[in-house]
Structure formats: structure tokens, C-alpha cells
Amino acid sequence: MSENAPHPLIELARQSIISKIQGTEFVVPPNLDSEFETPSGVFVTLKKAGRLRGCIGSLTPKTGTLAREVAHNARLAAFKDPRFDSVSREELDQLSIQIEVVTPPVPVENPGELDPAVDGLVVKCGKKQGVLLPGLEGVNTVDQQIAICREKANIGKNEPVRYSTFRVRHIT
Structure with missing residues (x-):
């Protein structure tokens, strides 16, 4: 190449x-x-x-x-x-x-330990699932990631959820 x-x-x-x-x-x-x-x-x-x-x-x-x-x-x-x-x-x-x-998503108990710059997030509630890639401009905290994932999947603020995380290899 x-x-x-x-x-x-x-x-x-x-x-x-x-x-x-x-x-x-x-x-x-x-x-x-x-x-x-x-x-x-x-x-x-x-x-x-x-x-x-x-x-x-x-x-x-x-x-x-x-x-x-x-x-x-x-x-x-x-x-x-x-x-x-x-x-x-x-x-x-x-x-x-x-x-x-x-990378394959792995369950995470405490999403607060994630780094939004390198850790993607999956928020799941039943069959509803919100996914956010890492390193997005303007998304600087895990709380922002969680809020965006919940909104994308139409998951209410108080609904119980499970979290998974993944990483990516960027190709441009």
C-alpha cells in the first residue's frame, strides 16, 4: 500500500x-x-x-x-x-x-471507571440497546455517554440497565 x-x-x-x-x-x-x-x-x-x-x-x-x-x-x-x-x-x-x-463487548459493573476517549459504551434494558462509539467530539464524561445511549434507545432515566464496553481500531 x-x-x-x-x-x-x-x-x-x-x-x-x-x-x-x-x-x-x-x-x-x-x-x-x-x-x-x-x-x-x-x-x-x-x-x-x-x-x-x-x-x-x-x-x-x-x-x-x-x-x-x-x-x-x-x-x-x-x-x-x-x-x-x-x-x-x-x-x-x-x-x-x-x-x-x-472488539467484542464485555460486561462492566462500574461504568464510572471507563474513559469516554477510548471506551465505547453499550447500555441495555431488555431488548432496547443504545451504543456509543468512543472518542466522540463533545462527549467527555461517562455520564454523557450513558445519557446519550439511554436517549438513543429510548430507555428511561430510572429504568434498570446493564452496561458493556468495547474498544475500536480506527481506520481512515
């Missing part, structure tokens, strides 16, 4: 989005690095002019391999994030793509 070439997973995400816009089938290339063949949860974030344009992810793999998970979640972020309209052909060159490869 040359210094200016995009990371192979970033290129994979971009090609997956392009193929959807063009109406063609996307097939994950067979000659990828073996690390991309292992199962892993992954989040794909799209930004336009530094602002969020879409983000979809999975804490646990749904498609079998990291490469397939990236391609799948890239399409979901571009076309199925309910907060945004679908990405248009005209926007493609303006999009930046970020990928966060997720």
Missing part, C-alpha cells in the same frame, strides 16, 4: 457504495489480506465537509468476515441511516469514510 493510497477497507467501503449507486452487484475481492477474512463487528461512518452524513455498525459480525461487514455497513450508512437521505452520485467525491473495527 503506497503512502497516498487509501486503506484497502476504506476503498472496499467506497466501491460498495459506488456499485449500489450504479446499480451493479458488488463482490468482495478474493485477494484481500487474511486479516480481513476474520469475523469482526465494525462501524462505518460517512462525513461530508466534516459533518456526519451516515453511520451504521454492528457490535458483532452479521456477514461472516470483516471485509463483508465493511461493504455491508458502508451501504447501510450511505442508504439506510434513518437520520439522512440516501447518498447521491454527486456527493461521492465529497465523502470521507471512517471505519471502526470493534
Whole structure:
């Protein structure tokens, strides 16, 4: 990989989005690095002019391999994030793509010991679940993380919850 070439997973995400816009089938290339063949949860974030344009992810793999998970979640972020309209052909060159490869979530008894800069958070109540990636701008405390997760999952302030944490490897 040359210094200016995009990371192979970033290129994979971009090609997956392009193929959807063009109406063609996307097939994950067979000659990828073996690390991309292992199962892993992954989040794909799209930004336009530094602002969020879409983000979809999975804490646990749904498609079998990291490469397939990236391609799948890239399409979901571009076309199925309910907060945004679908990405248009005209926007493609303006999009930046970020990928966060997720470690398996582990239960945590005392979320107050977590560091929002490096620890992602899962807040769960029954079937409702809120997830927040680590290192988000403006989220500086665990209490902020918990409040955002509760709001995302529509979990009331006094409802009992379980916490899990995870870490990510950033790819840009």
C-alpha cells in the first residue's frame, strides 16, 4: 500500500457504495489480506465537509468476515441511516469514510471507571440497546455517554440497565 493510497477497507467501503449507486452487484475481492477474512463487528461512518452524513455498525459480525461487514455497513450508512437521505452520485467525491473495527463487548459493573476517549459504551434494558462509539467530539464524561445511549434507545432515566464496553481500531 503506497503512502497516498487509501486503506484497502476504506476503498472496499467506497466501491460498495459506488456499485449500489450504479446499480451493479458488488463482490468482495478474493485477494484481500487474511486479516480481513476474520469475523469482526465494525462501524462505518460517512462525513461530508466534516459533518456526519451516515453511520451504521454492528457490535458483532452479521456477514461472516470483516471485509463483508465493511461493504455491508458502508451501504447501510450511505442508504439506510434513518437520520439522512440516501447518498447521491454527486456527493461521492465529497465523502470521507471512517471505519471502526470493534472488539467484542464485555460486561462492566462500574461504568464510572471507563474513559469516554477510548471506551465505547453499550447500555441495555431488555431488548432496547443504545451504543456509543468512543472518542466522540463533545462527549467527555461517562455520564454523557450513558445519557446519550439511554436517549438513543429510548430507555428511561430510572429504568434498570446493564452496561458493556468495547474498544475500536480506527481506520481512515
